[in-house]
Amino acid sequence: MITITTTQELEAFCIRATSHPYVTVDTEFLRERTYYSKLCLVQLAVPGDAQEDAVLVDPLVDGLSLEPLYELFRDERVVKVFHAARQDLEIFHVDAGVLPRPLFDTQVAAMVCGFGDQVGYETLVRKIAKAQLDKSSRFTDWSRRPLTEAQKKYALGDVTHLRDIYEFLAAELEKSGRGYWVEEELAILLDPETYIVRPEDAWKRLKTRTNSGRFLGVAKELARFREGYAQARNIPRNRVMKDDALLELASTKPRNQQDLGRSRLLLREARKGDIAQGILDAITAGLELPQDQLPRPAGKGNEKLQVNxxxxxxxxxxxxxxxxxxxxxxxxxxxxxxxxxxxxxxxxxxxxxxxxxxxxxxxxxxxxxxxxxxxxxxxxxxxxxx
The missing domain is CATH 1.10.150 (DNA polymerase; domain 1)
Incomplete structure (x- = not known):
């Protein structure tokens, strides 16, 4: 198994990839301890069976630049093939502002070709490539080095079998004339807006049944603070405060640190310092929102659907x-x-x-x-x- 550890090696592979009609791509990453995904490994393969036709790229090696890969992503002569591409694309967009074109997502294509809703890669490997995947390394820590041989084998399997899957699905789409169906779906993945999380919109992900506009106004400001704080420090939003704590604060509306200390659900670290002050400022901002700027509660301001x-x-x-x-x-x-x-x-x-x-x-x-x-x-x- 070839592991690329220098920019020069990566550049050589990417130059060679431009002579092929497509390249298959996958990543391994961690997100448990960060807001943005930490890229730990990139897997690449071009058509063929030689050892050098499928490689691992180690982005954690000091001095290795992914710019040759991003140049390949910009080369519209080569189709970039992923399976369930959204999280992979988010990594590349956040890291370099680049999205691979043209793009082919085998999960989307499989849904168009009759393989069911959000079909998994393992299922396609079994049904199309007639192979079995060893999933024992699926939940390992990809940031630890050195990688084991089992990890490397698992990672390469995510791009080598993908070649057979892509060729099969591409042929099926050609026969059925449904290629444009897939292109319409991929337009969302290729829109940079898909990967932008704006703190002012973060409240829309909260699940609450309240009809109080003021409650939602405070929740909106708390969610705005949490998202911005997490983004700026690259930590998970739940490390700032969890959803249930946020909704509790929107209900109780503490006005000082003593009140904040009475919260049942707020993390201990959030009861003091920058987070505590940010929470109190957000609550004040939510309470001071003009009536016409409050979020609309469900069923208010919109005609309730009269479903037949x-x-x-x-x-x-x-x-x-x-x-x-x-x-x-x-x-x-x-x-x-x-x-x-x-x-x-x-x-x-x-x-x-x-x-x-x-x-x-x-x-x-x-x-x-x-x-x-x-x-x-x-x-x-x-x-x-x-």
């Missing part, structure tokens, strides 16, 4: 029938919320756009308008004009 439950059920049957017919994952086309929105008369859902409209959206609208009907015929559901 019978129509929603029919849409679910139609979606299942169309996806079985087209051999495409249901989750890729529409969520349960999308179907409820359609059944409530909403028309600004993604299922009505692009390739989804061809597969499902157009018929869904016709069903809503009473122009289509469904009938059971044996084990199948048939769609017919009314």
């Amino acid at each position: 439950p019978a129509l929603a059920d029919l849409l679910r049957v139609l979606l299942k029938a169309r996806c079985e017919q087209e051999k495409v994952a249901q989750k890729l086309i529409a969520s349960a919320a999308d179907l409820d929105a359609l059944a409530a008369g909403k028309r600004d859902v993604v299922a009505l756009t692009g390739w989804r409209a061809d597969v499902f959206g157009t018929d869904a609208l016709r069903l809503c308008e009473g122009k289509l009907a469904l009938a059971a015929k044996g084990q199948r559901v048939e769609v017919f004009e009314v």
